[in-house]
Amino acid sequence: MSEITAQDTTLGSVSAKMCEGGCEFVTFFIKAETFAVPLRQVKEIIRMPALMNLPLAPRSLQGITNLRGAVLPVLNLRRAFGIEDVGSDDATRVVVLDIGRPVGIVVDRMSAVETVDPTLIEGTERIRSQVDSELIKGVIRQRPAGAGEAQMTMILDIEEVVARECAAPTTTQANRAPDQALMETAAAARETASEDVRQFVSFVVDRQEYALPIEDVQEIVHVPATIAAVPNAPAAVVGMVTLRDRLLPILSLRRLLGLSEKPVSEEDRVIVVSPADTGHTTTVGLVTDAVREVLRIGSSVIDAMPPMLVRGETLNEIVSVCRLDGGKRLVSILDATAVVDKRDVREVVANHTKTPEQADEAMERNLARATADEEQVVIFKLADEEFGVAIDAVQEIVRLPERLIRVPKAPSFIEGIINLRGTIVPLVDQRRRFGLAPMERNERQRVVVFTMKGVRSAFIVDSVVEVRRIPRSLINDAPEMSEAQSKLIRRVANLAEQRRMIQLLDVDQLLDTRESRLLQTAVDGEQAAA
The missing domain is CATH 2.40.50.180 (CheA-289, Domain 4)
Structure with a gap:
């Protein structure tokens, strides 16, 4: 249980800052601790939704979900605070906050909405808690100091929590636009074929x-x-x-x-x-x-x-x-x-x-609209989650070969080398690359072949679901939860009517520069041995 040992001398400045826009708080529990966030930041409180895992994200991100057409990242405060994790139950809630972008936090159970006397708000200099004091803006005393050790509610600095847990780089809108380099790489590969x-x-x-x-x-x-x-x-x-x-x-x-x-x-x-x-x-x-x-x-x-x-x-x-x-x-x-x-x-x-004339007109309109308003993607599965890549980036999709050539001392994510019609191609286990649980080889698995940074590379996926045209109006920016994730998964297709969210991958970011060099070294070594 958190405690405060003496009244803080910074009472005035702290309470003034906490009560900007009103001194009302939503309070909730994490384990035995009581926390609060300003009511003005709270958009709504919902039951625990179905969540989709986001690869390469920090452990504190429990997942993302669709909230009325918007992609909502959901943080687990127990993980962020270093407290033992527990499963959700009927009391578990997600508090949806607006901190310039929507974010949800998982709490054990709700407490109340309270109007607080500003004189009861103190600084954090003297608190003793399992939670890092840098994540706390202030404390609300439960009873006046001087009557023994005062119990208190900690006012959460949600902006600091998100900044610490999701240390992703700032990305400009220009960088968020569809990756033209990806299309140019695919086009160049086709021209050289x-x-x-x-x-x-x-x-x-x-x-x-x-x-x-x-x-x-x-x-x-x-x-x-x-x-x-x-x-x-x-x-x-x-x-x-x-x-x-x-x-x-x-x-x-x-x-x-x-x-x-x-x-x-x-x-x-x-x-x-x-x-x-x-x-x-x-x-x-x-x-x-x-x-x-x-x-x-x-x-x-x-x-x-x-x-x-x-x-x-x-x-x-x-x-x-x-x-x-x-x-x-x-x-x-x-x-x-x-x-x-x-x-x-x-x-x-x-x-x-339609008549042929009507069909001609419709085709022209549809082609123009498809180019401007749709993206065609290949959708595949990994660990029950759906991912998509631009169809122009896919060289081919083949069955997983029975025979693989193992490469001694290769990086752990390289499953081996395959001979694809006379071309030596490194094979990457995408589950291992994303830190997912391993999967036994089966008939549904496929190998998706890309050309990245000049290296032709193959990736094992659980299954290929479909090729689909997705309206750009349904594609949103993905939440930036880590540097690696924000580079690889920049966007999410939110198909709300089908209750599906498809994470769109930037193929050029599937491997970083060091990993690409390792792949090339593995290929060169195998070709030299041959």
């Missing part, structure tokens, strides 16, 4: 693997909860949905390709396709069993579909087959134009969407 290398999005339908050119894929989404049936529609048409203020026909690839039937389920994914280079204005959604990865494939392993297998409209959606893993893995390449040009699909689109 061989013209014979193409990118595809691969997916599974009825245990067979297919792919579409990445330039024809607009986004990948979960199956909508409601799909409106289309009367007298062809068998391949599942129905219509509204996606981003437009009607989208949903087609079953199983039916289009003559494969075995399976009801559409929430585990399926919809690939939104619009042929990129043909002048088409038609956009359709293709139901797949699962999206697998983003492939970079050389033209030397892509073979045209044998003519004898193409008769009229039979199998004309499949234009080529690529041979991977020495021919052990065959991926059928679909022609998006052939899919949307099927007569029955055209009829459904014509009857339920």
Whole structure:
């Protein structure tokens, strides 16, 4: 229990400062100690919400949450004070404060709202408490001094707590803007890549693997909860949905390709396709069993579909087959134009969407709006949290290889070295890099490949969720809770209607300069050994 040993001589100046704007306080308990914050700083008091962990943040940050469309960092005062941590219960509350930006503090239980006599407020010079006195502005005596040792309530300096726990550098608005260097790096990587290398999005339908050119894929989404049936529609048409203020026909690839039937389920994914280079204005959604990865494939392993297998409209959606893993893995390449040009699909689109002239105008408006108002990101999971990176920064997404080359004396975050079609690529365990609990290898894990600071690097993630266009209006600045976190996680996409928050990563900050040099050294050493 905190105590005060004698009346402080700085009473006047302390009480005057504490009572600027009124001498009312909200009081609460942390363990057996009583604390107070000025009522004018308190925006509201809420029950403990669901929280999302923020990697590389200080331990005192319990997480972030969505509070009516705003991203709210929530600090655990027990951790900030060095007091043993306890789980939350029915009495736990989060006091939401305004200190120029919103911040929440977790308290054990609330006490009261009190109007305090200024003469009872004293300085902190003589207090004895488990809490650092630099975090306390003053104390409120519970009974007059002189009647023995006086019990007291400590007035918390929340600005000092936040400054100490979240020592992030000041960031200018210019630095907070979307990172143009990231886009330029990705564009440069594409320009230096061989013209014979193409990118595809691969997916599974009825245990067979297919792919579409990445330039024809607009986004990948979960199956909508409601799909409106289309009367007298062809068998391949599942129905219509509204996606981003437009009607989208949903087609079953199983039916289009003559494969075995399976009801559409929430585990399926919809690939939104619009042929990129043909002048088409038609956009359709293709139901797949699962999206697998983003492939970079050389033209030397892509073979045209044998003519004898193409008769009229039979199998004309499949234009080529690529041979991977020495021919052990065959991926059928679909022609998006052939899919949307099927007569029955055209009829459904014509009857339920805009005229060609209207579609042309809508496409121009949507393209302009998408460029200005949306960002396209690849979303993946780590330890049940969702993270996103700009799709232009992703070189490819592949399955986790069975065989890794271990590098002696490598940094702990380097899982090993992989051979990616003749290129030595370092593999980083992103869980370990973020200080998360390890995870056993499984089929859902994927490897996301980036080029950072001139080094091609691969990162293990728990799973890839989707490719999504996110309106910039839903993207907020992330709270600055540490220097490393504020560089890497600058923004958060707050999808309040879906109760999702996606932490947007700056790919160039995934590794610092020293770590990038270590990766390059590991690659150079392996290449020299080879």
